[in-house]
Amino acid sequence: MIDAAWKALDEVMDPELDEPITTLGFVRSVAAEGEVLTVHLRLPTAFCSPNFAYLMASDAKDVLRGLAPHVVVVLDDHHDSDVINRGIAADSGFVGTYGDEASRDLAELRLTFQRKAHAAAMERAVRDVPPDRLRSLTLKDLPDSKATEALRRRRSALGFDTGPDALVLVGDNGVPLPPGELPLRLRFARSVGISIEGNAHFCRGLLRTRYAMEGTA
């Protein structure tokens, strides 16, 4: 059950850093006792945004649901641990957890970051393509590479066409980018990628500093 839990948790992404919480080291421990599967999560600082913290904790509980009769997900050492843990335990949803402080659930926040992840992946995938080929570039023209696979995954998360003839360069809504905008949009997408990678590196470093030498169990 423990192995299955870790495998399931591989599918939970930090939406901001566009990486699984397992490789980021955010899963502190996974333990099974009788009918109860308990997972502890930890983050790089006590002041990581509560909305992202909530998303990761609730996504973790969702992927674990089928694995044991009772699933407990606990967020450790966060400034909002009490609120979030109560909300997750009761399956209250974000609005139910935060009441007046929240105006709606986190679908839009998640979408914003799926779009950023897509833009960055798109730019990475076409970095070596000659500019004159960009306009008509389709998915089948891309090499069989990690970058291409990453782009496919992010397109699929947003519900974009992943067929071989789909145009690669599309905007946040999946519509092909106007040719005149391509250079600026790709330049901006590169900034998005720099930002995501930089944040991920900083967060990893902070997590190491905060939990010096502590491994995972």
Added chain:
Amino acid sequence: MYSKDGEQYFIVDAHIALWDARPENQRNIHGKQFIDCFYDYHRNLSPEEEVWSYEEYLYQGGERLMKDLFDDGYVDHAIFQPAHLGAFYHNGFGQTEEAFALTSKHPDKLTYNHCWDPRREQQGLDELKRDAERFGLKGVKLYTAEWYGDSRGWRLDDPWNYRYLETAQELGIRNIHIHKGPTIRPLDRDAFDVADVDHAATDFPELNFVIEHCGLPRLEDFCWIATQEPNVHAGLAVAMPFIHTRPRYFAQIIGELLYWLNEDRIQFSSDYALWTPRWLIERFVDFQIPADMTEYAPLTLAQKKKILGLNAARMYDIPVPAGLDIAPVQQEAVSVA
């Protein structure tokens, strides 16, 4: 003043604090969590020989501050940018009276910026007017993730804040430093989003908006609005120490800022006491974009001098010794009534 290889650099540290995070000033667990978070930033990003003990980090006092900045740190002028954090600390995090007393004693070396909270509505607005006179304010530091009563954050384009910005403009407070944090109201929005700064910068073209830590962790969103708003500037608080731990990432940050903004809208700061200025200045003067990162042009001497002090000096009317100033590359957009 820092001198190296026959060049002189006039240094303005545009973001410093005199804080008190000692246990007796902590109101609750969040006071400890907050300074622990800062201390982890400090430990994680500093060279080993620059790491302070936890006790030193909790409180420095004025004497230590003067030594770290002006005796050891090459700084010519520094600007206090206090965070109040009244929900976490009994007497606040930034020490208003102590910092202002120090400023009054060294007016040639220090500038005191104060803070406001628009959720205090009329009472806070009246206080702002008194504070502007008492402190001779040229700028303010706004922290939108501040907790206040049941609210854990606000936006720059909230109606009450617009009244504060209007008042600031009338009072001659021109420089608005913004620090984004993890909480905001409503909580379902991205707390680090800078769209509210975009609105305020459009509606108040005579004010300067300096976004601290250059919008990190949303560098791209910051760059995007800064290309469109000529009165939006980048503060390098928190970005600077990456020069040590991750020089290539630091090169990307500076490269992006120079690409989307320009060399006149970027300000150095140590973010003291998060870090000390000495090693940051030494390393920045020696820094160059790695040769293989051909997407960025090499940093010029003029760019370094502007970033290290001349840009902030211009914004704050701090006198620069004869012969050291460098003209901006372009005029700021002039607002037409």
